[in-house]
Amino acid sequence: MDQIMSESSILHLQRAIQCKTISNKDRSLMDFSEFEKFIENIRTDFPTIFASGQIERFVGYSLLIKLPGKSDLPPIGLMGHFDVVPVREENWVEPPFSGVIRDGYVYGRGTLDMKGHVISMLEAVESLLSDGFEFERDVYIMLGHNEETGSILPDSGATAIRDHLKQQGVYFSMVVDEGGALIDGKSLGIDGTVALIGVGEKGYLDIELTASQSGGHASMPPRKSAMAQIFEAAVSLEKNKFPSDFNDATNAMFDALIPQMKQPLKFLFSHRQLFKPLLLKVMTDQPDTAAVLRTTCVATMASGSFAPNVLAQKATVVCNVRIIPGESVESVRNRVQTMIGSEIEVKLHNGTEPTDISPSNIREFEIIQETTREYYPHFKAIAPYLMVAATDSRVYHGMAKGVYRIAPFEISKEDMKTVHADNERVLIENYLKGIEFFKSLIRKRL
């Protein structure tokens, strides 16, 4: 990339960061003029995209840009969101919405999650278009404005765009979103960095457990209080973990990693059905690996009476559940109810099923692998994985041959910690490489 191109690409990112597009579940607290400013900025900065694309807005600020291709082959979808999470400004070394350059980094909320990703993607498309590159397939760019508060809310921009495309009968070759990860391969017997591409997501559920009693004075308590009843239920749910097992996503991950593994792990994972009890025992001892092998359930909130000397008439505990593919909201409810008995009332909130697992043996996945290898040849392996967090891309499962969550930038462990935290920043060198990454990825599929 030449000097002038790089400079304008950096400027475009800085301008994007300078829009305070902060998400809030309470929409009345969102400053939509900042979202309008962001849209105006990208309209100015990416004139070819906006001139050649069909632009539609959903739920006010989410954008769908369709760039027509020459053929009617299944299109590709490039996803992103331009809302960000709030900041604690006093902890930042540079103002979080300044986009200031410092020590080779652009600082600012959203540089990693995920305006950096979005702008690098737009830079790539703009550059291909202005070079006269003709897309073979239609390209859809889907930019959500309220991802950080989840696709389950009724006014989710991503869901509105999906519904519209579904109605039009669109079926994608591939949909690409954020969510790839880089991990140290050591615990898997691999010396070096492993790049992970998300092929599915766990489901989500909040379970409210309530024990009811007639109440009364705390000086003459019953044999067991409502609070004790509800705590017993919560403790029993945490103690009796959901069963763990390998699933399609973990199996695909191990298959991709085995060639790079050292002994004895290579042998154990190659015969993982045989060594399953041992492997599951070791892997479920660690919270991060346990999370991809089973449904997790953890108590997060509790409430009782309003005064220290009053018995609770209603005692409540809320557990947060992340559902593994293969299980469902219904199967989780059944297990929970059986375990805690019928005296405790079970209410479900925000239930979302786990996604299916996108295949990792098709050309679409290989293209991402190849592009990653091309730009990051020092990565020891590139493998599919199950995401334990939720992204907007989950709404496209069932509407694409593959839905993949990628990381266009190489991000150090240290910098990764700044996501949703203080001093979020992207290394300029990596951001610029991300643009080339997207150009190569798009060329391969088109």
Ligand SMILES: [Zn+2]
């Ligand atoms: Zn994000």
